[in-house]
Amino acid sequence: MKKFLLLLHEDIQKMSDLSPREMEELTNAHMAWATKLAETEHLISGDGLNENGVLITGKECVIKDGPYLESKELIGGYYLLQADDLNTVVEIAKECPCHLWGGTTEIRPIMDMEDYEQES
Template sequence: MKKFLLLLHEDAGQMSKLSPKEMEKLVEAHMEWASKLGESGHMLAGDGLQETGIQIKGKECIIKDGPYMESKEMIGGYYLLQADDMDTVVAIAKECPCHLWGGTTEIRPIATYEE
């Protein structure tokens, strides 16, 4: 099976407007979906990401703290999936709970290197 990284892009402004109850529903939806992916054998790993982080840029290794104000979008989490092909992962990604709150999923195939 091939591996794919599913990145969850979320609108930071939209996420900050969620009520505690809505945030709880979002977390529950992700937990249920992750459980379903695990049972189907597609999920290898996945986690939510904190809003803040560190960015290291260029040859000079300039360090910037996050969140990054130039971006309205943040990567809120990821799922590492396995499937036979991209079409299967696209079908899986369409069911991601992040879409219910205006989020976007990005699918990136994991590169394989022949020795």
């Protein structure tokens, strides 16, 4: 099986506007979805991400503390998934709970040795 990283992009304003009850519903929806993914053996791992991070840029390694004011969205979490192909992961990602609150998912295939061998 191939591995895929599912990044959860969330609108900072929409997330901060959620009530405590809506935040609990979102958390419960993610937990239920992760359980379903584990039962179908598509889930390798996944976690939410703290919004306070560090961005390091350029050759001089300029450090900026997050959240990053120039951005209206943040990566709020990830799932590391496994599936036979990208189309399968696309169908799986359509059910991600982050979409219910206006979020976006980004799917990135994880490169493996076969990918490097095909490039040579």
